[in-house]
Amino acid sequence: MAGYSPPQREDVTQWTPLEGPPCTATNFTPDPHTVPKSNWNRATAKVFVETFLAADDPTFQGFSRSEIESGFFKRVKSWQYRVKNPLTEEEKQEKRRKERKRTLYQRRLRSTMVHPEARRHSEMVKAYGASGMSTDESEHETTGTGAASYNVKSKFWRHPEAEPCFSILDALHRNTRFRPGGSKKIIRKRGGQERIRVVSANPKQSTSEPVLGLPSHLYHPRLDGSAVAAQSSEVRYDFHNTTGIINIATNNTGRLNTLRHFR
Known part of the structure; x- marks a missing residue:
């Protein structure tokens, strides 16, 4: 507030x-x-x-x-x-990071609900929750200069296939931010511009603890699931999306139209 x-x-x-x-x-x-x-x-x-x-x-x-x-x-x-x-400045930065994670969670969940072919991922997104979303930090948060870009911290405990799936959901969200205009133009809807979340070749690892109690197939295969999972499962979760969803995602309109920068 x-x-x-x-x-x-x-x-x-x-x-x-x-x-x-x-x-x-x-x-x-x-x-x-x-x-x-x-x-x-x-x-x-x-x-x-x-x-x-x-x-x-x-x-x-x-x-x-x-x-x-x-x-x-x-x-x-x-x-x-x-x-x-x-709040102290450090507490303010931490609060902003948590708010960004909540926003990220809400927009991904919304994408699964808006697109019927992606709806099966809604329970997976809910399971990870806001705490399971990637943390990011900006080099400009303390200086207030430049257009802030947010460097994503990788979740060491999360299943590696979750990240590309979330990238697709983010692209679906961006697609809803634009509408057709006259003369084949694309018009951006009202609202703040999407922040730039950059995934580097060697991303920093998040130091936050794993979300506990998830089905074992949502954790990284290298993680000892017995210590964190609510139940062990031999069934692998299918993080893939349909061809139709992928086409929408890769052709999403507007300037911010690549998948790799928005995880």
Whole structure:
């Protein structure tokens, strides 16, 4: 919620529930200076819940109204703590890395849900979760200069065939960011440009611990699965995609149209 502007104090003190919602989805103003479930924040939560439920996004489906509202209040509570206890620069960088991993997870899961031929990969993506996505770091995070490119850290414990599969899902996501225009032009939809995640010939290894409890076939074959897997399986997971999906991915529109840079 750090991206939202807190309301003016006089607006909060003078507002009453009889006036209706204190904010809108486009002018969202939760209050970090009162208790999470203040009248203002309760009314703000209703706006958040309605916006969430109305979102045309398959990854948002399956959540009840009470679950969404509960998640909102937890987020407000966390935001309030951060307002009173600012992060160090190192903590900010770590937080940004985690947010990028969550975004990466959400867009890959969304790709499996939007494309029927890729839907069988949704459970695999869910199993890895946000923690199983590749970590990246930018050389420009501390200096603030240049167009930041993010160097991917390889997951030593993840099955090696997962990475090219995720690259395909990323390409499917980028394909949804463009639409046909007049005179055979391709028009980019609204939203921030995709960040550049670079996979070097000898990528750094992530030092994060493996996600525990996955089926053994999702781990690297060289890893001792007995120490981390929930169940041993002789069945290999098929990370491959159909020809149709690969064609969409390799022909995805726009400038960022290569597979290898976006893992």
